[in-house]
Amino acid sequence: MRSPAQIALSVGVVALGVLVTGVTATLPSEGGYAGIGPNFIPAVVAAGIIVLGLWLCYEAFTGGWRQMGEQTEVFQASPFIWVSVGLLAHMVLIGPSGFVIAGTVLFACVARGFGSRRIARDVAIGLVLSLGVFLFFVKLLNVNLPAGWLAPVLGGAGI
């Protein structure tokens, strides 16, 4: 039974190996007393990745990867997308809006992805958690976290 995903992943590993080989070719090879330079181990790693990719291809084309665990559940796109949206929104928001708002948005999106329909509750819990973490890290551990839009409320905390 051929799995398109396994074939794609196997070919992807080979392609990665080829890409690494290409980058390795641009690295200098002079290495002083050792006789090998900064390009030697990358070349070994590139060769290893290509060999392993070909091995995966061989398995994928001859009956599929060996010793695979059983996968019975079906892929659910919408939870996957909600979690992804949360993470990407957090990445975009954390600079301008600050840690607390970005964390709240992330929390609500992930909770939604895991099937929660109580948005108000999720936002409230996310806000309390993010605010608590922010104050703990900034006030007690002196770790810098951005205050963003809430800077006037949070006072001098953060950056």
Next chain:
Amino acid sequence: MEALSALMAGFAVALKPINLMWGFIGVTLGTFVGVLPGVGPALTVAMLLPLTVKLDPTGALIMFAGIYYGAMFGGSTTTILLNTPGESASIATALEGNRMAKAGRAGPALATSAIGSFVAGTIATLLLTLLAPIVVDLALRFGPAEYFALMVFAFITVAAVLGSSTVRGLTSLFLGLLLGLVGIDSQTGQARFAFGVPELLDGVDVVVLAVGLFAVGEALYVAAYQSRLSASIEKMKGSLLMSASDWKRSWPAWLRATAIGFPFGTIPAGGSEIPTFLSYATERKLTKHPEEFGRGAIEGVAGPEAANNAAATGVLVPLLTLGIPTSATAAILLGAFQNYGIQPGPLLFQTQTELVWGLIASLYVGNIILLILNLPLIGIWVKVLQIPKDLLYAGILVFATLGAYSLHQSWVDLATLYIFGLLGFAMRRWDIPVGPAVIGLILGPLAETQFRRALSISQGDPSVFVTQPISATFLAITLLLLVVPFVVRYTGRSRRKAA
């Protein structure tokens, strides 16, 4: 006896109120996060690593050892009450522990697991105390060639021999090795695989990789495949007290499991997975109550849980004395040392005596605190288990992103985190182990340094690796480990054909 006086000095460090406090915070945090389903020790340590940036090394590492231990203790609670083992080392416990809980004997199951973990952890720490100076003496004679051979040996056992598939384990390892190459070459200052991105010049941080693979990857996987499933939590019924017969059946199992677990931890055998299963099999064979196995036999909980903790301590032997991590969690702990510019290894015992013996002494203290935390206070942890899945994963991701972001205050780390999350999702879905990648990232650059150093000393003569006896032996064993399974399979197949 030298070890004894060093250990006494270590206790003086570990019992300082400030270090005692860090140890206490560590084991409490470790237990708390370890109880959360789906969060194993590796992720617990990785997520909490950024907490330590502003702490002094001794306090921070004592806290980390506590987190490592605490996550082990906490994980068993989850396994017994929830039957969703957070990590492979708990599968054996799940077999009997969850059955005991279903039969209303959750109390004794939790008790034998906590007391067994304490007994095994304490004996194993004692063995660590005695063994470490001996290994250090040996390791001081190692040159770069020996270290390199030892690291290759560790790579191959962790990636190729353990796990379900040699090729997928090795693929994961090589991905880690590749990520380890990113950044400035320590020997020549040459930038490699950085593509002009300043954030990449520092290299890939182990926190981002481990949290991406374990937390983000796991969250994406559970969301996509299991968000509709709900696990049932067993009630904490019955008393925590073990009956006389429980004690009688538990203590030999604890001791046997320690004898199995500790040696397995010290060799690069992937941590505690094999010893827990071996211990389970041993107890099953030796029991006087074979009819109870599969229906909740107390030996089947006592043994694997003790083996798990003994192995976890055993892992610290190669980590502290040689600087070689043999499990994903140990690799992340090594990352914690590196954050302070400290390289574990034989020299650590000479230059940082206070730190290393303080750390070892803190393990004794931590075990006692954990016993108290996990028995009388078990009710608190049962409450933690009841956090619903949606809030649990939302919370995990808030902490996961916090850890990655606080490294450089840069969104680039968050983008990398998400990419590693997608990678972790794919690896989980297609059964590619993630541990070897984490070990490759941490150990790869160290192996490259030793390799090039060895060649520098030999003036470029590669025979140095096979002419020195220790190095040659390790490389020969490594080759055997790789080749023998194939030979066995091939001859087995041709024999079957012939028959």
